[in-house]
Amino acid sequence: xxxxxxxxxxxxxxxxxxxxxxxxxxxxxxxxxxxxxxxxxxxxxxxxxxxxxxxxxxxxxxxxxxxxxxxxxxxxxxxxxxxxxxxxxxxxxxxxxxxxxxxxxxxxxxxxxxxxxxxxxxxxxxxxxxxxxxxxxxxxxxxxxxxxxxxxxxxxxxxxxxxxxxxxxxxxxxxxxxxxxxxxxxxxxxxxxxxxxxxxxxxxxxxxxxxxxxxxxxxxxxxxxxxxxxxxxxxxxxxxxxxxxxxxxxxxxxxxxxxxxxxxxxxxxxxxxxxxxxxxxxxxxxxxxxxxxxxxxxxxxxxxxxxxxxxxxxxxxxxxxxxxxxxxxxxxxxxxxxxxxxxxxxxxxxxxxxxxxxxxxxxxxxxxxxxxxxxxxxxxxxxxxxxxxxxxxxxxxxxxxxxxxxxxxxxxxxxxxxxxxxxxxxxxxxxxxxxxxxxxxxxxxxxxxxxxx
Amino acid sequence: xxxxxxxxxxxxxxxxxxxxxxxxxxxxxxxxxxxxxxxxxxxxxxxxxxxxxxxxxxxxxxxxxxxxxxxxxxxxxxxxxxxxxxxxxxxxxxxxxxxxxxxxxxxxxxxxxxxxxxxxxxxxxxxxxxxxxxxxxxxxxxxxxxxxxxxxxxxxxxxxxxxxxxxxxxxxxxxxxxxxxxxxxxxxxxxxxxxxxxxxxxxxxxxxxxxxxxxxxxxxxxxxxxxxxxxxxxxxxxxxxxxxxxxxxxxxxxxxxxxxxxxxxxxxxxxxxxxxxxxxxxxxxxxxxxxxxxxxxxxxxxxxxxxxxxxxxxxxxxxxxxxxxxxxxxxxxxxxxxxxxxxxxxxxxxxxxxxxxxxxxxxxxxxxxxxxxxxxxxxxxxxxxxxxxxxxxxxxxxxxxxxxxxxxxxxxxxxxxxxxxxxxxxxxxxxxxxxxxxxxxxxxxxxxxxxxxxxxxxxxxxxxxxxxxxxxxxxxxxxxxxxxxxxxxxxxxxxxxxxxxxxxxxxxxxxxxxxxxxxxxxxxx
Numbered sequence: 020x021x022x023x024x025x026x027x028x029x030x031x032x033x034x035x036x037x038x039x040x041x042x043x044x045x046x047x048x049x050x051x052x053x054x055x056x057x058x059x060x061x062x063x064x065x066x067x068x069x070x071x072x073x074x075x076x077x078x079x080x081x082x083x084x085x086x087x088x089x090x091x092x093x094x095x096x097x098x099x100x101x102x103x104x105x106x107x108x109x110x111x112x113x114x115x116x117x118x119x120x121x122x123x124x125x126x127x128x129x130x131x132x133x134x135x136x137x138x139x140x141x142x143x144x145x146x147x148x149x150x151x152x153x154x155x156x157x158x159x160x161x162x163x164x165x166x167x168x169x170x171x172x173x174x175x176x177x178x179x180x181x182x183x184x185x186x187x188x189x190x191x192x193x194x195x196x197x198x199x200x201x202x203x204x205x206x207x208x209x210x211x212x213x214x215x216x217x218x219x220x221x222x223x224x225x226x227x228x229x230x231x232x233x234x235x236x237x238x239x240x241x242x243x244x245x246x247x248x249x250x251x252x253x254x255x256x257x258x259x260x261x262x263x264x265x266x267x268x269x270x271x272x273x274x275x276x277x278x279x280x281x282x283x284x285x286x287x288x289x290x291x292x293x294x295x296x297x298x299x300x301x302x303x304x305x306x307x308x309x310x311x312x313x314x315x316x317x318x319x320x321x322x323x324x325x326x327x328x329x330x331x332x333x334x335x336x337x338x339x340x341x342x343x344x345x346x347x348x349x350x351x352x353x354x355x356x357x358x359x360x361x362x363x364x365x366x367x368x369x370x371x372x373x374x375x376x377x378x379x380x381x382x383x384x385x386x387x388x389x390x391x392x393x394x395x396x397x398x399x400x401x402x403x404x405x406x407x408x409x410x411x412x413x414x415x416x417x418x419x420x421x422x423x424x425x426x427x428x429x430x431x432x433x434x435x436x437x438x439x440x441x442x443x444x445x446x447x448x449x450x451x452x453x454x455x456x457x458x459x460x461x462x463x464x465x466x467x468x469x470x471x472x
Numbered sequence: 473x474x475x476x477x478x479x480x481x482x483x484x485x486x487x488x489x490x491x492x493x494x495x496x497x498x499x500x501x502x503x504x505x506x507x508x509x510x511x512x513x514x515x516x517x518x519x520x521x522x523x524x525x526x527x528x529x530x531x532x533x534x535x536x537x538x539x540x541x542x543x544x545x546x547x548x549x550x551x552x553x554x555x556x557x558x559x560x561x562x563x564x565x566x567x568x569x570x571x572x573x574x575x576x577x578x579x580x581x582x583x584x585x586x587x588x589x590x591x592x593x594x595x596x597x598x599x600x601x602x603x604x605x606x607x608x609x610x611x612x613x614x615x616x617x618x619x620x621x622x623x624x625x626x627x628x629x630x631x632x633x634x635x636x637x638x639x640x641x642x643x644x645x646x647x648x649x650x651x652x653x654x655x656x657x658x659x660x661x662x663x664x665x666x667x668x669x670x671x672x673x674x675x676x677x678x679x680x681x682x683x684x685x686x687x688x689x690x691x692x693x694x695x696x697x698x699x700x701x702x703x704x705x706x707x708x709x710x711x712x713x714x715x716x717x718x719x720x721x722x723x724x725x726x727x728x729x730x731x732x733x734x735x736x737x738x739x740x741x742x743x744x745x746x747x748x749x750x751x752x753x754x755x756x757x758x759x760x761x762x763x764x765x766x767x768x769x770x771x772x773x774x775x776x777x778x779x780x781x782x783x784x785x786x787x788x789x790x791x792x793x794x795x796x797x798x799x800x801x802x803x804x805x806x807x808x809x810x811x812x813x814x815x816x817x818x819x820x821x822x823x824x825x826x827x828x829x830x831x832x833x834x835x836x837x838x839x840x841x842x843x844x845x846x847x848x849x850x851x852x853x854x855x856x857x858x859x860x861x862x863x864x865x866x867x868x869x870x871x872x873x874x875x876x877x878x879x880x881x882x883x884x885x886x887x888x889x890x891x892x893x894x895x896x897x898x899x900x901x902x903x904x905x906x907x908x909x910x911x912x913x914x915x916x917x918x919x920x921x922x923x924x925x926x927x928x929x930x931x932x933x934x935x936x937x938x939x940x941x942x943x944x945x946x947x948x949x950x951x952x953x954x955x956x957x958x959x960x961x962x963x964x965x966x967x968x969x970x971x972x973x974x975x976x977x978x979x980x981x982x983x984x985x986x987x988x989x990x991x992x993x994x995x996x997x
Binding site: 321322323324326327329330333334336337338339340341342343344 | 820844
């Protein structure tokens with residue numbers, strides 16, 4: 020019981036100076052005194068430690084990272100691309116060769132460096148957005164559809180992470196939620212045989228249920244036992260990965276006649292139809308991702324559930340006092356987050372991959388965290404970030420084949436984005452932006468005296 | 473340098489963007505004087521001191537030490553120049569000893585980097601003896617009472633040879649006894665040639681200890697006053713207008729007793745009986761105020777009523793319905809309005825807009841929501857209405873509640889709780905940190921709620937607030953009820969009850985004390 024904090028929490032004591040009390044001077048004198056009593060005993064240190072400073076601390080850190088400035092997000096991407104470009108140049112053979120006579124003819128190396136990084140990024144763009152060299156229009160826009168195909172699961176899973184962030188939870192378990200969602204969806208997809216329409220609907224539902232179960236479990240454990248969601252969700256990731264590995268060895272899941280851990284192909288009726296015909300891999304899963312984003316936006320900003328979640332995430336104490344159940348909020352948000360991740364899993368098995376393998380989630384679950392961070396945990400921000408990351412993935416392949424630049428550069432760029440987002444002061448320092456709180460936070464100390472001002 | 477040092481602030485101006493926190497402030501602090509800075513919350517006292525202590529850079533103006541201009545780039549510079557500051561929030565490491573805390577920042581080391589605290593210990597003993605601090609250098613901070621921790625802060629400054637001591641609201645965290653001791657210490661330091669800048673808004677203390685009083689209002693020096701100035705004068709200087717001193721409330725018209733608490737006991741997480749067998753009732757149209765030193769069970773009592781406490785036994789009945797064991801939401805919907813004691817932590821979601829905060833506990837009720845869908849138009853209209861009615865000073869209904877000043881935040885909470893029909897209204901520290909103008913307003917609203925026939929429970933550690941609002945006063949001490957006394961009870965008697973005496977004992981002793989005082993005054997005359 021730190022008695023000093025007890026006093027501090029009560030912080031801003033009122034200004035009693037001219038407090039209305041009685042008409043005569045004596046009463047005013049009385050009024051002016053702190054009414055802690057005249058002969059007070061040493062105060063039993065107040066129960067002020069109910070505030071759990073470490074909880075508040077965690078809240079503010081999360082909030083600072085996830086609800087940062089949009090400009091910082093954009094600049095983080097720019098910085099990461101610049102740093103990536105430097106790395107590309109550094110690893111380029113031509114640059115290495117010309118650097119041997121750098122002091123004689125520095126421009127050779129600089130030109131080589133520029134060429135290496137710009138060519139790599141042009142290839143990245145061609146592989147991700149638009150390939151002007153394509154022989155047909157289909158070929159030209161094919162990269163963009165690839166990007167969107169990859170983006171679909173990223174967006175869905177990113178939304179799950181973002182929603183949890185907004186409720187003050189670090190949901191590291193998107194990976195496991197994707198896997199379980201995909202597993203259930205795939206099972207419904209290849210073992211049930213149902214009419215067109217109904218089958219896909221049930222597949223999607225199964226994916227949602229699977230993810231929701233896995234996510235809800237995290238929320239439930241947090242709510243009932245106080246277990247930290249980061250630990251629980253990381254552990255459940257391992258459980259999910261090993262569970263699917265095991266399942267793919269038993270007859271119910273393993274492809275008949277195969278010894279590899281791979282499921283049968285899903286029924287035609289169970290799969291997302293292609294969006295623009297068979298020439299493209301882009302499927303209706305992307306439309307589902309758009310719908311999911313719109314849903315998440317509505318949920319967060321226009322529904323009572325979102326109100327509760329945001330209240331719990333911003334100030335659990337006030338939420339509790341207002342009659343909002345914090346523990347219920349944790350369960351609800353994790354169920355919804357898991358369901359969204361389950362949609363990502365569905366997009367994988369019923370759209371892109373069409374089978375269930377142990378690698379069905381790739382690294383989408385972890386990229387989703389970055390996507391949510393980059394999107395500042397807003398639904399449409401997450402959507403944009405998901406598309407960007409989809410582009411990195413789709414374009415990275417082309418970059419490697421066309422220019423020989425290792426695809427790992429994309430990973431580096433992605434990681435640097437996280438780094439820069441988590442360190443806004445660094446970004447601000449580099450671009451010499453003003454401190455955001457500077458004009459609002461500090462004057463509060465001096466803010467005018469309430470309504471009287 | 474000889475005897476202390478003279479500190480002078482010349483035309484100090486500090487702007488934050490367009491906001492002028494300090495506007496050409498001139499101040500001369502002489503050695504051997506207690507110089508009080510008096511002003512309301514947000515008047516600019518703390519900003520000025522942070523400028524002086526090197527935490528803020530002044531936009532304009534000069535600081536002179538012994539007539540020589542200086543610039544401080546940080547507290548280190550200020551300390552080196554002989555300026556020490558005791559913050560309102562102590563800067564101590566709770567698990568360290570006194571000596572470790574004092575040494576922190578300029579630790580002496582022995583060979584191989586071993587910490588050498590012997591000199592520090594000796595210095596602490598020396599200072600402690602000199603001023604009668606009674607501080608043991610080897611005591612662990614978290615075991616020490618608040619008053620002693622504060623002395624450790626003073627020692628920290630003195631060890632670094634501070635000649636000017638800034639005390640920022642030092643008595644806010646102290647009990648009255650500790651306050652008296654602190655005032656004594658200030659007198660000794662002054663006698664020793666130190667200059668003391670005493671920041672406070674408590675007129676009594678300021679008058680008792682100051683040599684000169686400088687009043688600051690809205691960032692400007694309003695003027696200096698001698699300690700002999702009357703409290704009315706000081707209050708008016710501080711507030712800037714004649715202060716309304718009385719709350720003209722009509723006598724209560726108590727009706728039926730619809731709210732009863734019987735044998736209520738609340739256990740803390742560690743099993744202590746923080747509320748111990750309380751029984752009382754509040755009638756419709758009556759204000760019951762709970763008085764007591766902070767931390768004597770008031771918080772737990774109000775939270776138990778709202779269903780926020782876990783280990784509650786006994787009975788709380790509102791209009792015949794039992795509240796114990798119900799969910800917070802059900803209790804709120806049963807018509808209990810609750811203003812929590814710490815609005816920024818429990819009353820508001822700082823990142824939410826004012827409009828959202830105004831419906832924080834009714835967000836899912838019609839007309840604000842239908843099913844799961846909330847209705848922003850209705851919510852905003854509601855906000856406009858209450859912002860106007862409660863005169864909440866905010867840029868817009870969309871502004872984040874956290875950006876409002878304390879008084880306006882409190883108005884938002886009060887507006888929310890009073891904007892629906894209530895069967896019981898509970899307000900904990902309803903005017904803590906609120907400016908004078910808003911206090912009057914909030915008190916009137918509370919009385920108005922009483923006058924429509926709602927039982928009202930007020931908890932306040934401000935005795936004057938209790939005296940002003942109450943129709944009856946319940947005094948809590950260590951979770952137990954010391955008695956329920958009528959509104960007119962004297963401060964002295966209430967003080968004794970707050971110290972753990974029951975009503976009869978307190979009355980008897982107070983009568984005796986008053987008799988003695990009359991004798992002493994007679995003798996002096």
